[in-house]
Amino acid sequence: AQSVSQHNHHVILSEAASLELGCNYSYGGTVNLFWYVQYPGQHLQLLLKYFSGDPLVKGIKGFEAEFIKSKFSFNLRKPSVQWSDTAEYFCAVTGGFKTIFGAGTRLFVKA
Amino acid sequence: GAVVSQHPSRVICKSGTSVKIECRSLDFQATTMFWYRQFPKKSLMLMATSNEGSKATYEQGVEKDKFLINHASLTLSTLTVTSAHPEDSSFYICSARQGEAYEQYFGPGTRLTVT
Numbered sequence: 073a074q075s076v077s078q079h080n081h082h083v084i085l086s087e088a089a090s091l092e093l094g095c096n097y098s099y100g101g102t103v104n105l106f107w108y109v110q111y112p113g114q115h116l117q118l119l120l121k122y123f124s125g126d127p128l129v130k131g132i133k134g135f136e137a138e139f140i141k142s143k144f145s146f147n148l149r150k151p152s153v154q155w156s157d158t159a160e161y162f163c164a165v166t167g168g169f170k171t172i173f174g175a176g177t178r179l180f181v182k183a
Numbered sequence: 184g185a186v187v188s189q190h191p192s193r194v195i196c197k198s199g200t201s202v203k204i205e206c207r208s209l210d211f212q213a214t215t216m217f218w219y220r221q222f223p224k225k226s227l228m229l230m231a232t233s234n235e236g237s238k239a240t241y242e243q244g245v246e247k248d249k250f251l252i253n254h255a256s257l258t259l260s261t262l263t264v265t266s267a268h269p270e271d272s273s274f275y276i277c278s279a280r281q282g283e284a285y286e287q288y289f290g291p292g293t294r295l296t297v298t
Contacts, residue, residue, distance in 0.1 A: 106286055115276070116227075116289040162226065164287075171217065171287060175226040 074099045074167050078174035085153050086182045093148040093177050095163030104166040105146040107137055108173075111159045119161070122146065133157070155183040185211045187279050189290035196267055196297055203263045204293045206277030212257035213279035217287065218250070221274040233260055267297040 079094035097103065107119040120131025127139040137148045146163060158181045163174040186209040196202050206216060215234050219227040231247075233239035233254035241247045249271075251263040260279075264271055274294055278287035 104286075108289075115291040116278075118286050118288075121286050170229070170232065172229065173219075173227045 074165065074170060074172050076163055076165050076172050076174040078161075078163050078177050080177045081175065082178050082180070084180045084182065087155055088152045089181075091148070091150040091153045091157070091179070093161055093163075093179075095146045095148065095174055097144050097146070097163075097165040097172075099144075099165060099167040101167055105137070105139055106164040106166070106171075107131065107135070107146075107148050108162045108164060109159045110162070110176075116162070119148070153179075153181050155181050157181050185209075185279075185281075185288040187213075187277065187288045187290040189277055189293050191293060192291060193294045194296070196295070198268055198297055199266055201263055201265045202267055202295060203261055204275055204277075204295075206260045206262070206279065206290055208258045208279040208288070211279075211281055211288075213260075214257065214282055215280045216254055216260040217278045217280070218252060218260075218262050219276045219278070221276055221292070227276060230262075264295065267295070269297045271295065272297045 075098045077096045105122040108116045109119045110116050119135050120129050122129045122139045130136045135150050139146050160176045160178050162176045188207045190205045218230045221227050230245045231239045231241045233252050235254050235257050239252035254260040274292050276292040278289045280287045
């Protein structure tokens with residue numbers, strides 16, 4: 073069965089710190105990978121996506137993620153976070169027809 | 184980016200009544216729409232997947248007779264919560280996708296409160 077695991081449920085960082093959020097998935101076939109963000113009071117928005125090609129993908133607002141097929145991972149990174157990055161981040165995997173979301177990671181950035 | 188709307192944004196209903204939530208893709212044709220339920224401080228739980236013109240595929244544990252889904256056109260899907268109970272109170276979110284090779288675009292959600 074398809075599953076997505078996000079390792080950190082809550083992360084607290086100071087501004088300018090580096091961020092890495094882990095995401096691992098299990099699925100036997102070809103996958104499309106996504107990171108979505110939900111800012112307080114807003115709906116889910118796409119941060120970045122991987123379908124094929126270069127496994128290092130760049131998204132909006134300075135975020136990037138690396139697909140490591142051998143590790144079934146798609147970790148999200150940002151070199152220097154800002155207070156405005158405070159939000160909940162969801163990793164999602166589409167395998168075949170279905171998209172499964174991870175449990176989410178709440179990031180709080182201290183100003 | 185593509186826009187998905189939901190209506191209503193909030194609804195309060197009495198136990199035993201039915202509530203319909205609409206999900207519309209405003210500027211693209213959605214071959215597939217998804218309905219999720221989001222519990223407080225938890226992730227999105229996929230309830231069902233619907234393709235235009237065909238029956239919805241429900242996830243395990245989701246009662247198809249209670250959560251009726253209709254995807255009548257490429258821009259509209261509806262979720263009807265029938266005979267609502269207080270435990271159905273939740274945040275319901277829809278998303279829409281043009282095809283398998285595309286990302287999902289999410290609606291703003293509908294807060295359902297059953298009294």
